[in-house]
Amino acid sequence: MRGYSFPALVGRALRGHRGWPRAWRSAEPERTYDVIVIGAGGHGLATAYYLAKNHGITNVAVLEKGWLGGGNTGRNTQVTRSNYFWPQSAAFFERSLKLYESLSRELNFNVMLSQRGILTLAHSHHEMEALRRWANAIRINGIDSEVMTPAEIAKLVPLLNLDARFPVHGGFIQRRGGISRHDAVAWGYARAANALGVSIVQQCEVTGFDIADGRVAGVTTSRGSIAAEKVCICVAGHTSVLAAKAGFRVPITSMALQAMVSEPIKPCLDTVVLSPAIHAYVSQSDRGELVLGGGADGYNSYAQRGGIPLLEENLAALIELFPAFSRLRLMRQWAGIVDITPDTTPIMGATPVKNLYVSGGWGTGGYKAIPAGGETMAHTVAHDAPHPLIADFGLERFETGALIDEGAASGVAH
Amino acid sequence: MLRIPCPCCGERDEAEFRYGGEVPGSIPQTDVGDEAWADYLFARDNPKGLVHERWCHSHGCGQWFHVVRDTVTHRIHAVYGVGEPRPVVDCSNESQADGGR
Numbered sequence: 001m002r003g004y005s006f007p008a009l010v011g012r013a014l015r016g017h018r019g020w021p022r023a024w025r026s027a028e029p030e031r032t033y034d035v036i037v038i039g040a041g042g043h044g045l046a047t048a049y050y051l052a053k054n055h056g057i058t059n060v061a062v063l064e065k066g067w068l069g070g071g072n073t074g075r076n077t078q079v080t081r082s083n084y085f086w087p088q089s090a091a092f093f094e095r096s097l098k099l100y101e102s103l104s105r106e107l108n109f110n111v112m113l114s115q116r117g118i119l120t121l122a123h124s125h126h127e128m129e130a131l132r133r134w135a136n137a138i139r140i141n142g143i144d145s146e147v148m149t150p151a152e153i154a155k156l157v158p159l160l161n162l163d164a165r166f167p168v169h170g171g172f173i174q175r176r177g178g179i180s181r182h183d184a185v186a187w188g189y190a191r192a193a194n195a196l197g198v199s200i201v202q203q204c205e206v207t208g209f210d211i212a213d214g215r216v217a218g219v220t221t222s223r224g225s226i227a228a229e230k231v232c233i234c235v236a237g238h239t240s241v242l243a244a245k246a247g248f249r250v251p252i253t254s255m256a257l258q259a260m261v262s263e264p265i266k267p268c269l270d271t272v273v274l275s276p277a278i279h280a281y282v283s284q285s286d287r288g289e290l291v292l293g294g295g296a297d298g299y300n301s302y303a304q305r306g307g308i309p310l311l312e313e314n315l316a317a318l319i320e321l322f323p324a325f326s327r328l329r330l331m332r333q334w335a336g337i338v339d340i341t342p343d344t345t346p347i348m349g350a351t352p353v354k355n356l357y358v359s360g361g362w363g364t365g366g367y368k369a370i371p372a373g374g375e376t377m378a379h380t381v382a383h384d385a386p387h388p389l390i391a392d393f394g395l396e397r398f399e400t401g402a403l404i405d406e407g408a409a410s411g412v413a414h
Numbered sequence: 415m416l417r418i419p420c421p422c423c424g425e426r427d428e429a430e431f432r433y434g435g436e437v438p439g440s441i442p443q444t445d446v447g448d449e450a451w452a453d454y455l456f457a458r459d460n461p462k463g464l465v466h467e468r469w470c471h472s473h474g475c476g477q478w479f480h481v482v483r484d485t486v487t488h489r490i491h492a493v494y495g496v497g498e499p500r501p502v503v504d505c506s507n508e509s510q511a512d513g514g515r
Contacts, residue, residue, distance in 0.1 A: 238462070240458070240459070240460035240461075240462075241460075241462050244459070244461075249453065249457040249458065249459065250457060250458075250460075251452075251456035251457050251458065252458065252460055253435070253436070253458055253460055254460055254462075254485070298433045299416075299428075299433045299467070300435075300436065300460065300465055300467065300485050301485055301488070302462045302485045302486045303485070303486050303487070303488060307415060307416070307428070308415050309415060309427070309428060309429050342456050398452040398455075398456045398457075399448040399449055399451075399452040400448070
């Protein structure tokens, strides 16, 4: 792999940017691998990368039914934060944010992390009390968070209408939170993993599992059977579908989560603003588009498009908060299928089938977890034992009752 | 926008309804193990295709009922009352027909 650097950029620029090599090689499937990772989204690619880098397992294939980063990795709203409530989630997501902070150097690929802060609003006295408790819990977990008064918020976000239908009573900010470029995360991990020997096979859908004596021996795909010692499922919204093919059920409901962008405008919002109560959040991308989102559609769905009633609800809430945005046109609207667990904590680790692992249940907040998700799943697959950070995230918690009821997982209530 | 045929009030917009999730299996006996209870309480089929689900016409007659809907196309195939047997629905899964997307 040729490194990206300033001299390389200047050199190529002088030659008219001709001759940049391909960032990664799209491979043809071979007959056997040590590890197969299903799904070339952020989590799948990161898992493959850390398997190769941290554990020396390079005979790895990442199988993707569509194209690289074409699922939820390319459909989320790029929010990167670690303002979680429970100690287990806080430790995991803080590790992820720390990895994001050095990810561009780690991958030699600019993921454009912008730690512009993420501001969470409260619209009533009671909500403000709950928010204060949440903000304090974050601080006790050793993560930055600051409670803000309405006057401080007005200074930070001048366009915000504090006297909305549900007036802003205050909020809290995690200043290390922000956004990063989601496509770059997928491309960066793909390039770095490929350079270490990982094969990325696109247009290769897993149609079934080869299971003997309760142990996985490989997968059947749209391009033939492939043998593997270990298989890891990283398919977001389709976790239930693949689990069914392997003969077990998971506590997951798939729903459509939509997002949209406005036409590009001059810089006017330099932080991420989120309101759990009225289901809306917004940030401004480097291209000037406002990136908007809210709650998930309220029923099971595998259709990658959102419903109009929820779109209307999201936008009504947003325009009430930011009246200045009311004249903007929407450029695009889309949806991703999110896999929501009962406690909105991910499901990571072993499955009832030996040597088959799952990283799923990411719900509406999997993007921010990509680096730590990949790192811990690689450890789990390599050692056949859960990484300490995800020891409590296993499927068995639904039997023991040790749920991690993480209301902060989505930031907005779903 | 889903248009849901309420058995009492007729076809109405989804905004009038409350979703009750997938229809679960039957309640296990009290003496079964944690595994069976976890499966009943938390595990879901979450099918890509036809799902049997509960809806309540909360802004109408207030009645709960069951709907058979395709989770890819959102087409509603059948509606039946609580306690009624599952209707036989044509299983030519249209989700497969459009490439499974």
